[in-house]
Amino acid sequence: MTESHPSPSPLSKKVEIPESIREVEPVRSIRSPVKLVYDFVPSPPVQEYLRSYSKKRILGHRSPIDGAVFVPPRGVDPRHGVLIDEVVELPDRGHVGNFCVTHLPIPGRDDLDTPYVSAWIHLDGANVGFLGLVAGCDNDEVHIGMRVQAVWKKEEELGNTAENILFWKPTGEPSIPPDEAGNRAWDHDK
């Protein structure tokens, strides 16, 4: 209700609403959705990365500067601006670097029950995390440093997509100490 807000005078003055619409319910808001549909063609390293998913393989790129491993492979080390062409295969195991419990549904994702847990998954051997869902345990049990492994789709459903990994489930292994989990490990390397 506009009336309940103090007027930011003197920038604003009372607007004279035309008499012909003074007695009808005023419009106070409008829907103005923004939508962009576009054709996405991944870069060559990401093409290779996505195709490898169909063989249940996860690829990364190793920096020629310091050996840091990036996943997904983007073809460059963004810290140094150098090209990368060394491909490394990564295991489908790692730990939770950070996570978030979300209580709001994603439009169009009716398969995803709320609340769900999304997390930065740090694969063993990778120096950065990538996003995934964590399930297979109570949401309350998810914690920074928790060891997880990929749960893949059935063989016949595999495609050239990261969606082949349905979610990440706890392995039951001892957790990584929180101050060494996720990107915090970068500090320890130096």
Added chain:
Amino acid sequence: MSETEEPLRAELTVEYPFTRTTGDVIGAFMTGLREKRIFGIKRQDGGVLVPPLEYDPVSSEPLTEMLEVSQSGVVDTWTWVDPPRPQSPWNVPHALALIRLDGADTSMLHAVLVDSPSDMSTGMRVTAIWEEERVGHIADLTGFVKEVEESDS
């Protein structure tokens, strides 16, 4: 990537379902559209802005005096839209025009339905047509069509 393979591609969609509050001036304009009326707002020099703005675009003075303008006016300039866009009011090619309604000093962007570009010209007169069901949105105004010339007067 092997050279025999077609590149992967995917159709992706980015979408934000915004609802925005209108404030008094745009709110009155939208309320007017729902009631099949078009409102503008008067500048200090007496000029009329349609659609209305909350502040004078030159002096930055707050504007408050809203008034109704005609539903007919003149095409100031136009372009042809073929094929029609998803948000077009019609499923056939049409014009988009800047339309200066009688009583207004500025022109408003909206769609004009004619058969072909040869039916469009700068200076032609057009008149508004409305949706049956109106909710208080610019799309309540379906668009404009050629004004039917009054029989000899």
